[in-house]
Amino acid sequence: MRQMVAMQIPAPGAALVRIERVVPDPGPGELLIEVAACGVCRTDLHVLDGEIPARYPIIPGHEIVGRVAALGSGVEGFAIGQRVGVPWLGHTCGVCPYCLAGRENLCDTPLFTGATRDGGYASHAIADARYCFDLPDRFSDVEAAPLLCAGLIGWRALRLAGPASVIGLYGFGAAAHILAQVARHQKRTVYAFTRDGDTAGQDFARSLGCAWAGGSSETPPALLDVALIFAPAGELVPQALRAVRKGGRVICAGIHMSDIPSFPYADLWQERQILSVANLTREDGTSFFELVGGMELHTVTQSFPLAQANQALQSLREGRVQGAAVLVPPTVTACLYLWRGGRRKSWVSGPGASPASWPGSSSS
Numbered sequence: 001m002r003q004m005v006a007m008q009i010p011a012p013g014a015a016l017v018r019i020e021r022v023v024p025d026p027g028p029g030e031l032l033i034e035v036a037a038c039g040v041c042r043t044d045l046h047v048l049d050g051e052i053p054a055r056y057p058i059i060p061g062h063e064i065v066g067r068v069a070a071l072g073s074g075v076e077g078f079a080i081g082q083r084v085g086v087p088w089l090g091h092t093c094g095v096c097p098y099c100l101a102g103r104e105n106l107c108d109t110p111l112f113t114g115a116t117r118d119g120g121y122a123s124h125a126i127a128d129a130r131y132c133f134d135l136p137d138r139f140s141d142v143e144a145a146p147l148l149c150a151g152l153i154g155w156r157a158l159r160l161a162g163p164a165s166v167i168g169l170y171g172f173g174a175a176a177h178i179l180a181q182v183a184r185h186q187k188r189t190v191y192a193f194t195r196d197g198d199t200a201g202q203d204f205a206r207s208l209g210c211a212w213a214g215g216s217s218e219t220p221p222a223l224l225d226v227a228l229i230f231a232p233a234g235e236l237v238p239q240a241l242r243a244v245r246k247g248g249r250v251i252c253a254g255i256h257m258s259d260i261p262s263f264p265y266a267d268l269w270q271e272r273q274i275l276s277v278a279n280l281t282r283e284d285g286t287s288f289f290e291l292v293g294g295m296e297l298h299t300v301t302q303s304f305p306l307a308q309a310n311q312a313l314q315s316l317r318e319g320r321v322q323g324a325a326v327l328v329p330p331t332v333t334a335c336l337y338l339w340r341g342g343r344r345k346s347w348v349s350g351p352g353a354s355p356a357s358w359p360g361s362s363s364s
Contacts (some may be wrong), residue, residue, distance in 0.1 A: 005329070006122030007309040010057045012050025016121070026072035031129045033084060038120035039063025040304075040325035041174065041353045042232065043088070046256045047115050048313060054115040061092045061327070062113035063148040064120030064127070066142045082134050083141075084132040087148045089279050090117050091128045105156075105279035112279075121309050123329045136293030143299045146324035147292065150174035151299075155288040156226050157253040157277045158183065164225030164249075168193060170216055170240055171206045171231025174324035175253065177300060179228070184209040185295045191220045193236075195319065204300075204322055218279065219243070228253055229322035238263035246270040250270040251291050253277045302328045310316045 002023040006325045007016040026032040036059040046052045047060050064086035068078050078084070091111035092099050098106040111117045111128075119125060123355045134145050154175040157192060157219025167183050169176040170193040183190050192205030196215035205213040212221050216236055226249045227240035247270065255278075268274070304312040312325045 004060045004124040005306070006118075007306060007327075008057050008059050008121075009048055009054075012054075013048070016048075016060075016313075016358070017233075018307065024126055026070050026075075026126055028073045029070040029075060029129055031068050031075065031078060031084065031127050031132060032072075033064065033066040033086065033119050033125050033127055033132075034069045035064055035066040035122055035125055035329050036083075036141040037065045037145040037303075037331075038122075038306075038327045039150065039174070039325060040309075040316055040321075041149045042316065043149065043255050043276045044114065045317055051256045052115065058115065059118040059120075059122050059125075059236060060114040061120035061122070061125075062086070062090075062115070063145045063150070063326075064113070064125055065135065065144045065148070066120070066125065069124065073229040074159060078129055078132070083135055083137045084127075085144060085148045086113055086120065086125065086127045086132055087152055087280060087285060088113055088115075089281070090131055103281070105281050105284075107336045108328060110279070114154060117273060121306065121327060123306075131282065133289060136289055138293065139299070142301050142303055142326045142328065145326045146178065146299045147289070147302065150159065150324055151178045151292065152284055152288055153253055153277060154179035154228075154230075154290075155182065156280050156284045157251050159284075160251050160275055160277065161226040161228065161249065165189060166222060166225045167191070168220060168224040168240065169205075170229040170236050171233075172201050172213070173230060173321070175203070175230045176228075177208060177323050178297070180205065180208045180210055181297045182291070182295075185297070193218070193220075193225065198319075200322070217321050224248060226251060228256075230254060232257045234258040234260035238267060241267045241272055241274070244272055245348075247272065249275060251275045251277060276286035299324060303328050305330060 002021045008019045024163050043319045044060045047054045068082045090113040092104040092107035093109045096108040166189045168191045172192045172194045180190050190210045191211040192210040193216040194201035202213035223245040228251050232254050306327045306329045
């Protein structure tokens with residue numbers, strides 16, 4: 001029987017371990033997907049650290065790009081070999097008050113890819129076909145992966161911003177580097193806030209069209225209409241409140257954040273608002289991919305072999321990833337070319353390659 005390989009979190013706080021198992025058959029309404037790329041998201045760190053609900057052991061990863069390898073019974077609208085994307089929201093009940101009101105992102109009994117159902121740090125994954133997206137052809141597999149969470153959650157946060165013309169982005173990582181380009185496409189002014197002293201991150205933000213970039217403790221050139229916080233640091237909320245105009249909003253776009261320190265009511269007064277973003281809806285996905293499929297947008301990525309999932313997560317934790325990290329299973333790629341500094345680098349593998357031969361597997 002065919003074997004799949006994956007990197008699994010055995011328990012909260014434990015390093016990922018390589019596992020092998022039989023490739024599963026898709027159930028009714030499901031797709032079996034051969035994974036081509038899977039983005040590495042900060043939410044994966046929260047799962048690893050036990051900071052959000054998850055079932056263990058779990059295969060993380062919810063920015064999955066792959067091809068349909070098998071169809072479960074009752075699946076319509078998909079074909080073998082079709083490229084699809086699998087996001088964080090993996091299933092909803094369809095019958096709770098939130099689902100019935102069109103707010104499936106708040107479903108009472110959801111399943112989340114890479115947290116409560118196995119995700120894409122693997123050569124194969126199972127997904128509910130109803131929650132899979134068709135992806136714009138203009139993006140390669142690696143380029144498309146970050147769009148499935150960093151892009152989607154950023155898009156949902158931006159929609160909550162309404163018609164705001166001056167946007168502040170706190171934490172300039174995977175989500176913000178995509179959202180900055182979307183906001184500029186919409187003719188908004190974007191200010192980027194990085195860790196204090198992160199001049200490389202600030203240069204990166206300016207290269208993507210941000211009108212100003214500085215440390216999170218700095219005062220922007222003008223008051224913001226809306227501040228979007230992607231960094232999981234609660235202390236940024238009072239800082240952002242002081243940076244928004246009267247009637248402005250502070251939108252917390254992460255799934256987990258450290259405690260928010262107390263602040264004077266005067267910072268909130270004059271109809272300022274603090275909102276949170278939870279998950280996504282399928283409509284968020286279809287509207288986002290329709291938008292980015294027709295605009296100039298580039299995802300900046302750093303690719304890692306799947307076997308180096310621990311290293312990729314540590315790089316993300318330490319702030320050493322510019323843009324987004326993406327894992328690539330060697331079983332689906334004959335040769336991955338990485339362009340760095342004008343030079344072409346590659347590692348080679350192929351279908352049926354032994355997991356023990358993965359690049360970097362000795363240190364995983």
